[in-house]
Amino acid sequence: xxxxxxxxxxxxxRTSTLEATLPAVTVGRSMSKHSTETDEELDAxxxxxxxxxDIDGWEIRKAMNDLCGMDLVPEPKIVIAALxxxxxxxxxxxxxxxxEAVREKCGRKEKAIYPYILQEINPTLQELGIxxxxxxxxxxxxxxxxxxxx
Amino acid sequence: xALNPMYRRALALTIQxxxxxxxxxxxxxxxxxxxxxxxxxxxxxxxxxxxxxFPMPAIRxxxxxxxxxxxxEKEKEDWKKLTLEEKKALYRASFCQTFAExxxxxxxxxxxxxxxLILSSLGIWIYMxxxxxxxxxxxxxxxxxxxxxxxKRMIGLGxxxxxxxxxxxxxxxxxxx
Numbered sequence: 572x573x574x575x576x577x578x579x580x581x582x583x584x585r586t587s588t589l590e591a592t593l594p595a596v597t598v599g600r601s602m603s604k605h606s607t608e609t610d611e612e613l614d615a616x617x618x619x620x621x622x623x624x625d626i627d628g629w630e631i632r633k634a635m636n637d638l639c640g641m642d643l644v645p646e647p648k649i650v651i652a653a654l655x656x657x658x659x660x661x662x663x664x665x666x667x668x669x670x671e672a673v674r675e676k677c678g679r680k681e682k683a684i685y686p687y688i689l690q691e692i693n694p695t696l697q698e699l700g701i702x703x704x705x706x707x708x709x710x711x712x713x714x715x716x717x718x719x720x721x
Numbered sequence: 722x723a724l725n726p727m728y729r730r731a732l733a734l735t736i737q738x739x740x741x742x743x744x745x746x747x748x749x750x751x752x753x754x755x756x757x758x759x760x761x762x763x764x765x766x767x768x769x770x771x772x773x774x775f776p777m778p779a780i781r782x783x784x785x786x787x788x789x790x791x792x793x794e795k796e797k798e799d800w801k802k803l804t805l806e807e808k809k810a811l812y813r814a815s816f817c818q819t820f821a822e823x824x825x826x827x828x829x830x831x832x833x834x835x836x837x838l839i840l841s842s843l844g845i846w847i848y849m850x851x852x853x854x855x856x857x858x859x860x861x862x863x864x865x866x867x868x869x870x871x872x873k874r875m876i877g878l879g880x881x882x883x884x885x886x887x888x889x890x891x892x893x894x895x896x897x898x
Binding site for chain 2 (some may be wrong): 627630632633635639640646658661662663664665672674699700704706710711713715
């Protein structure tokens with residue numbers, strides 16, 4: 572009985588000393604997997620997460636992968652927060668990759684959505700000196716990869 | 722004093738487990754060499770993969786060489802000072818293929834279609850050979866005269882008189898309706 576109490580105590584101590592965990596949905600009591608979070612709450616959650624001043628590269632990448640796994644195109648303000656997080660971590664390639672990923676998320680409506688996003692984030696691009704993938708020439712294939720089967 | 726055999730076995734198993742864990746950790750690190758582990762990737766293992774649905778892999782693509790280290794130092798300052806070549810070098814140091822290269826058509830469909838058609842035509846050649854050399858001739862009852870005689874007998878017997886063949890024959894006239 573004491574052993575059980577001790578393990579519980581150590582578990583609680585461990586979770587409380589962990590760094591800020593990834594943005595998690597805080598719902599009262601959800602009986603199904605369906606999330607009750609609104610769009611604005613999701614936007615605010617991710618923008619707040621990327622805006623953390625002590626965010627590190629691992630957390631940025633995890634949050635970006637999670638965001639790209641969702642069925643949505645990130646709002647410009649989330650993109651801006653993510654780009655600024657890349658700047659804080661001194662990772663230029665990550666910023667370009669994220670822009671490529673955002674373009675990919677637009678799917679078939681790319682011609683309608685992607686120019687709008689670029690237009691909204693342009694001040695941040697100018698301020699931080701981030702080139703878009705198109706400026707780097709990466710909207711067309713540049714290098715070919717030899718097949719592993721040959 | 723000899724240890725109890727049970728304790729000795731437990732000790733041996735523990736040592737084995739610890740050494741196995743150490744070699745596992747060492748082999749993971751040696752698989753990726755000098756590359757930085759930078760993220761969670763797809764499943765938490767330090768692997769690199771280009772996927773459009775997992776844009777950020779767990780490790781950088783290239784190993785840390787001195788010239789890449791120099792670029793990283795420059796990366797810490799203002800990015801406006803980076804030249805185009807340096808920006809592209811930084812991208813390629815972290816990633817293998819761009820999205821455009823990942824999604825570029827491979828032309829594999831041409832080989833798939835070509836091989837499918839070749840195999841289909843081979844099948845048809847084999848059928849023709851079988852028809853010429855293997856199958857028996859069709860029986861006599863397939864000849865037109867035999868078929869007419871069979872039809873005449875069916876009408877004479879009144880086969881399928883309600884909606885079938887005999888319903889189409891006018892018995893009074895002696896001809897088709």
